[in-house]
Amino acid sequence: MTLLLQVIGVLLVAAVARAVVGSDRRLRVESGAVTAVAVVLVGFGALDGAWVTTRSLLTERSANARLSPSEYQGRGGTIFSAREDFLTFVDSRVPRAATVHLACACSDERDWISWRLSPRRFTERPQDADWLVFYRVQPQDADVPAGAYERLVRFEPGFELARVRR
């Protein structure tokens, strides 16, 4: 309804423009008036936008240039309060070509972890993986048989890494 009222409003502007100009080239005057409104609205909106955008790009540049690898790699995980320190630890120990099973008492965060540790392939079942990542879960509480993995590498309780026994 509001959109319709806006269209009618614009058409009224066009009609007023034609009445003022009084040209017999009706369409050109009317569409010219509407186009002029578009130029003014978008043009002035963009003037402000250009200033804000350029300033923020320059500010961001100096801030982003100072980020450490783990800060820029982990930025997307901050919405989950992801443990970037542990993920960096896993990233440095598990080969890129390896497969990984994630044991985690989490939901959305799983997506982040599988992205953060890409291109390692994540598997549905522990036995299909080369490595097990225990994240926010004690290994004994996870749905993984204790005999399924070799020596656990503990980052801290609830954040552990193990190679699957073959």
Add this chain to the structure above:
Amino acid sequence: MRQLAGPLALHAGFFSAGYGLLATFGVLRDATLARWAAVGGLAYVCGVIGVVSVTIVLLVAGVPLTMEGTGVVIAMLAAPLVVVLLRARPALRPPPRPSGAEAWIAVSLVGAFALVFLFGLPSVGLRPLDGFDAWNLWARKANLLFWDGELPSALFRGEPYARVHSDYPYLLPTYEALHLRSLGRFDPRAFHLPLWLLLGAFVWAAGLLASRVTRPAVWAPLVTGAAILSIPGLLTAYADVPLAYLLALAALSAGLWIERRMPADLAVAATLLAGCAAMKNEGLVGAAVIVVAAAGALAMARRRREVLLTGVAGAAVLVVAVIPWRVWLAANDLHGDLAVGQSVDPAFLASRLDRLGPSLEALHGQLITRGPLASLVPLALALAALAWRSRRLRPLAGFYVAVGALYFASLAWAYWISPLPLQFHLETSVARIAVGVMFLGLAAVLHLGGTGFLPPAAADGQAGDEVTS
């Protein structure tokens, strides 16, 4: 050195491939050097679409992604360029100098945009990737393509990848993966740069297309203004704003085809439509809507041959950009959330009717509250209402209204049939998908608004074209 030379070579390759495509379409016939420069943005966009579309077809056929293979694809697409250059070198005439206040205003606006673009280049190259869909849907696939060079099929059937929308087309991930490969390393901050290049190419290409239908004092502020206003959305690294750019360019090219019936415009439109279809599922619907509306507008003007040619172009888009991808999805048992088969079942739709009202309301809300960019929609509708009274412009007005309305309806329809909670959609996606409607509004304002501000070359010839009723 590699980090500079590699991307420069790749993106120069996109330009060459695009010039090759445009030469094939006849856009560069007897062109001067200034004309070659003017079509650069369109060449880049068409080049990206051409190279990436062929690459996706090769990936579907099991050919792995390599830079050598990409070089061959670029060389093949750029080959007609060599033929054109051998036949007749572009004339080295001095480019036209801006004359008069209007031309200088346009030059200043484009120059100001170029400054924002250049200032932004080093900044976007350092930007971390933080948007959920950016890393979960798009960058994830680019990452796997970068490392493995093949489409992940069995992997995406697994539960850990249940929410990566494995059915989404691969134009964006492949474009990003090629950029990463040209860098020679995986850098999660490198995803914004190719998107930023698309922004520059959009302004360049839209300026070229719009300059054929309206004056510099109109297209320069509208095109650069809309581009500037789209930057926050673009830098989320989602696919919605790049899709909006392609939709606007495709609609404008199709509008030119309807108005002037030059086959080159149809070929350019078809290339851009292939890009839309390979960018997002909404883009596929958008491409279909543009083809159907263009055919309808031409039928309205009793142009049977052109209706047929439009159908052929639509079929070509299907063959290149849709069928290979859909066949690959079916062969690998990958599918999306939307039950398209069910979606036209009246009983199914009736059982979910409570979703339709809020969906329409939310989309409508975006079009009336999003400031200057959204204002293009009512302005486009008003221009269409005015143009409808002219017999010559009626098919064009009908085309833009049909495209906008059907695309808007398709977005509401997707929400209607989606299995996900409606509130989730409304909170996470309505603001960004509505940008496509706004950019279709931009195309309509540029084209239909041109009736009030014809470019100097056309003004004399069409001065007598007035309301006939």
